[in-house]
Amino acid sequence: MQPNNNNAERNPADRLLKMPGRRDRGPVNFKTRIAGNEGEIMAIATRSVVTAQQTTPIIQAVEIMTREGFRRLPVVDAGTHRLRGIVTVGDIINFMGGGDKFNLVQVKHGGNFLAAINEGLREIMTPQLVTMPVTGSIADAVDVIINRNIGGIPIVNGEEDLKGIVTERDVLRVLTTENSTRKVEDVMRASVRVTNPNASIESVCKEMVKCRFRRLPVVADDVLCGIVTATDIMTYLGKGKVFERLTTGDSAEVMGTPVRSLLSGELHTTTPDRNIHEIAVDMIRRRVGALPVIEDAHLVGLVTEYDLVKAFSEE
Template structure:
């Protein structure tokens, strides 16, 4: 899809709701704060990791991630399970029109999306990634998640063989066992970028990649309609909906649909005075990575798994 030369595509996607925030973003001494959680990371990690190979096609990987509800898929050698890289939902969004990986579609395949999705994962995976050893501590995982903003960390042995993966949600489950006096308004992101329901999916992809977001609230006439996540966009491809009205296979057809077509009817919200312990439990129960904060029917912020991990680690 060619970027629009005028500014008409900016008005919904580039809106930014700026509210005064109270959260503290200073440095946290993780080793001190989480001294009680020193121990092997494998105690909370997923050991039976679903993986792909470098020759696995992009569309096959998208199918696996969509079916399993994964945000990331480690890429290993078939025989040795040596870790070679990882493909994340962010890589998929980048490939679908958000960033540099879209060149695989536009340049190598002349805009033919159907041809590009049958390329191997080596074309879009992230080869140089942060890992943890099997002897790592939970405090180490927290430090990586918060300081490097990495949502999933592969765990390898001394030979580089994949032994597990630990995610933000895994860490949050451990940290959320501690009660807290803090509320949503204390930790929420109060400067929330939003998009409109008629914004093309391709524009949303570009916004997510440019700002390094995994989700965008969808707002119409100052009313929250829903949240579109990178996983929703990937699932649009993985469940085949992207291909239902294709006639030429061109990427513009795939990514030109309005983002409203991805929204589900279910929308869960929280209020600014909600305790963060309760928020964490609700996210775990609903298996969501963020909850919008609503006050007087207006969106005032967003609380993510990342925000909660950082808040609990600083308690």
């Protein structure tokens, strides 16, 4: 029997996608896809997905996401495992004061944050979401990430039962199996919104929701002192630090805290001249979603997982 030398060809997670027309294909209409045998997307997806139900209290979901290091938590029916929605770190930031979901605190509970966080997830989850079928390809996931700017895609079967989830980071791992000649300065975002250390958590939440950002560099006197992410703000709630500051339970006590209190001592950065393959591997290893770009001690840009997925898909 001859040895099989085609294993690399059979493992979709070990090769970069090279297929004509994958650029600018526009959003994929998955509703026309008939769910049958598993596609290559399942080779890189997480199959054992931690989930919640619509009745799960918001604070419990936040604690799960904080403990597990998740940016998103699918919401399913307890009996059927049918996907009903998803709660993301963006939804949590919106609820904490960034957007219209803050009405749950201000209007329904008269500003009582403690009462609001014990409401069920159905109050803040995103019910209409983009999914992929189990028959999907990695190229389909790239299209969704780039064209719809969605960082985590639930995977369902024909009955809409949740079968897995694939993220930007999962896709980036595949794309980094090939090298690139491009540098950070070729793909980074040069126009970067920043905040200052004394800005309130509420103002940062509003900025993130309005601009659909997950992170903001924190700058004082033209010097980068850190980066605050939506996950940092959620962790502030999930690890119970919020409750140490509460005396009346009012949301103003929670959201008036300066953002400097959320900054950690560890700050990873990069420079404009580094190769994007090198920093992609570094980001995956460190489990960070973005790196501030520093030149001559000044912040000149930001490079994110999204930027890297887009750049590698164009190679």
